[in-house]
Amino acid sequence: MSDYAGGFWAAWKLIFTLDPDLYEIIFLSLQVTVSAVIIASIIGLPMGAWLAVNRFKFRRYVIAVLNALMGLPPVVVGLFVYMALSRAGPLGGFGLLFSPAAMIIAQVIIITPLIASISHQTIRDLWAEYHDLLISMNATRAQRIKALLWDGKRALLTATLAGFGRAIGEVGAIMIVGGNIEHATRVLTTAIALETGKGNFAFAMGLGLVLITMAVIVNLLIHIVGKTERASTW
Amino acid sequence: MVSILPLKLIEASAHMRGKKLVGPVNLTLAPTGFTMVIGPNGAGKTTLLRLMHGLQRCSKGQVAWALPAKQARDKQGFVFQSPIMMRRKVIDSLAYPLHLRGVGKTAARERAAECARNFGLSELLESWAPMLSGGEKQKLSLARALITAPEILFLDEPCANLDGRATREIESILRQVQARGTRLVMSTHDMGQAKRLANDVIFMLNGKLHEQADSEKFFNAPVTPEAKAFINGDIVE
Numbered sequence: 001m002s003d004y005a006g007g008f009w010a011a012w013k014l015i016f017t018l019d020p021d022l023y024e025i026i027f028l029s030l031q032v033t034v035s036a037v038i039i040a041s042i043i044g045l046p047m048g049a050w051l052a053v054n055r056f057k058f059r060r061y062v063i064a065v066l067n068a069l070m071g072l073p074p075v076v077v078g079l080f081v082y083m084a085l086s087r088a089g090p091l092g093g094f095g096l097l098f099s100p101a102a103m104i105i106a107q108v109i110i111i112t113p114l115i116a117s118i119s120h121q122t123i124r125d126l127w128a129e130y131h132d133l134l135i136s137m138n139a140t141r142a143q144r145i146k147a148l149l150w151d152g153k154r155a156l157l158t159a160t161l162a163g164f165g166r167a168i169g170e171v172g173a174i175m176i177v178g179g180n181i182e183h184a185t186r187v188l189t190t191a192i193a194l195e196t197g198k199g200n201f202a203f204a205m206g207l208g209l210v211l212i213t214m215a216v217i218v219n220l221l222i223h224i225v226g227k228t229e230r231a232s233t234w
Numbered sequence: 235m236v237s238i239l240p241l242k243l244i245e246a247s248a249h250m251r252g253k254k255l256v257g258p259v260n261l262t263l264a265p266t267g268f269t270m271v272i273g274p275n276g277a278g279k280t281t282l283l284r285l286m287h288g289l290q291r292c293s294k295g296q297v298a299w300a301l302p303a304k305q306a307r308d309k310q311g312f313v314f315q316s317p318i319m320m321r322r323k324v325i326d327s328l329a330y331p332l333h334l335r336g337v338g339k340t341a342a343r344e345r346a347a348e349c350a351r352n353f354g355l356s357e358l359l360e361s362w363a364p365m366l367s368g369g370e371k372q373k374l375s376l377a378r379a380l381i382t383a384p385e386i387l388f389l390d391e392p393c394a395n396l397d398g399r400a401t402r403e404i405e406s407i408l409r410q411v412q413a414r415g416t417r418l419v420m421s422t423h424d425m426g427q428a429k430r431l432a433n434d435v436i437f438m439l440n441g442k443l444h445e446q447a448d449s450e451k452f453f454n455a456p457v458t459p460e461a462k463a464f465i466n467g468d469i470v471e
């Protein structure tokens with residue numbers, strides 16, 4: 001029990017004394033994950049919408065692959081990115097291994113299928129609902145996609161949120177490609193793993209508390225943004 | 235302005251996965267009038283309207299407007315059996331068809347507000363469309379279909395879930411719309427409504443155009459025994 005109490009106490013102390021090491025870790029975590037979420041959304045949201053409104057030959061297989069990719073073990077993604085970025089790998093020349101950029105790449109690969117898949121489901125359902133109306137109104141293909149993305153925006157925000165949640169709590173892949181280097185690539189999750197390994201439960205719990213708080217805050221923020229968008233439709 | 239009417243259906247049929255839903259239908263819709271499509275559940279009323287509007291693919295024969303189909307679509311309106319509400323405010327839902335036609339945002343909203351006044355929807359402009367009552371949704375659907383001033387308006391049982399007062403309101407709007415020269419084609423289950431509004435009647439049965447006549451003639455002297463039975467409220471197989 002005293003471990004937990006000590007953990008909480010240590011956490012609050014670190015947070016309120018604006019411990020520079022802690023804030024550096026928090027800041028890097030946010031930087032990496034927010035970048036990854038933005039990139040993955042730019043790729044995943046239109047991809048999902050496109051899959052929802054277009055009929056083409058291998059569509060069902062593409063969707064099946066997408067859903068399968070959602071279940072990719074992050075550690076394997078880490079390994080894959082590591083091999084690509086290591087000196088001998090195809091992208092070795094960029095010297096990105098053990099950098100925040102490498103961690104962003106790994107997270108983008110992990111969450112893009114998730115975001116695309118949720119976006120696909122959302123837009124598909126909305127398209128089923130709107131289909132007759134938009135066809136009746138003679139909306140062009142571009143106008144249709146625009147209307148679907150716009151009217152589905154809150155569900156799509158939820159998709160990016162889910163991506164954020166998955167990315168911020170991910171440890172396996174970024175440990176491998178980032179290396180958990182102090183002052184360079186150490187983020188909340190890798191730091192927690194390290195401190196737990198060292199038996200430093202108090203500090204680890206403090207970090208965990210920050211991680212949970214952050215996830216809750218981001219969820220609330222996005223919920224509020226969705227709300228002010230008006231109306232209690234759901 | 236070149237009219238998209240008359241509309242000609244020539245041996246037109248609709249199939250779905252090999253099964254025939256409607257047809258073959260031969261008919262001509264003259265440029266003016268109020269055509270009422272009646273018939274029992276599953277007779278093919280909705281399918282016939284969708285076929286005319288181009289929502290249902292014509293698998294055999296043809297549906298020919300006086301202008302090419304894509305162009306003709308812009309001059310048609312459709313009110314669905316169950317209202318499709320965009321997840322937007324009433325004013326934005328109303329402005330949307332104008333927006334699609336390239337009308338600027340401010341102008342579109344002004345026209346939407348004016349249109350809402352004519353339909354008694356002014357109080358609801360800022361409401362979220364999917365939250366409206368059934369009657370309000372149906373009125374909004376009608377307003378949205380009419381805001382682009384179509385030459386022809388299709389209505390698929392627009393009063394099916396409405397009470398007497400709302401039905402009267404819609405009927406009076408439809409009379410005004412007809413007086414302005416809009417061609418109306420509507421399906422209904424309500425024989426009283428058909429008698430009140432129709433100039434001519436299409437009686438559908440089992441996917442076929444079973445009988446077609448002027449309203450007066452159809453209701454006073456139906457030719458087929460099925461039409462007679464249907465008008466009397468008997469069950470028609």
Ligand SMILES: Nc1ncnc2c1ncn2[C@@H]1O[C@H](COP(=O)(O)OP(=O)(O)OP(=O)(O)O)[C@@H](O)[C@H]1O
Pocket residue numbers: 250255273274275276277278279280281282
């Ligand atoms: N998408 C579809 N797939 C398969 N069958 C269909 C489809 N749409 C309609 N049908 C069938 O076509 C027939 C005609 O349906 P339709 O909806 O046109 O009837 P309706 O006269 O409008 O009936 P109601 O009065 O119940 O609205 C029905 O037997 C229906 O089951």
Ligand SMILES: [Mg+2]
Pocket residue numbers: 279280281315390
């Ligand atoms: Mg119907």
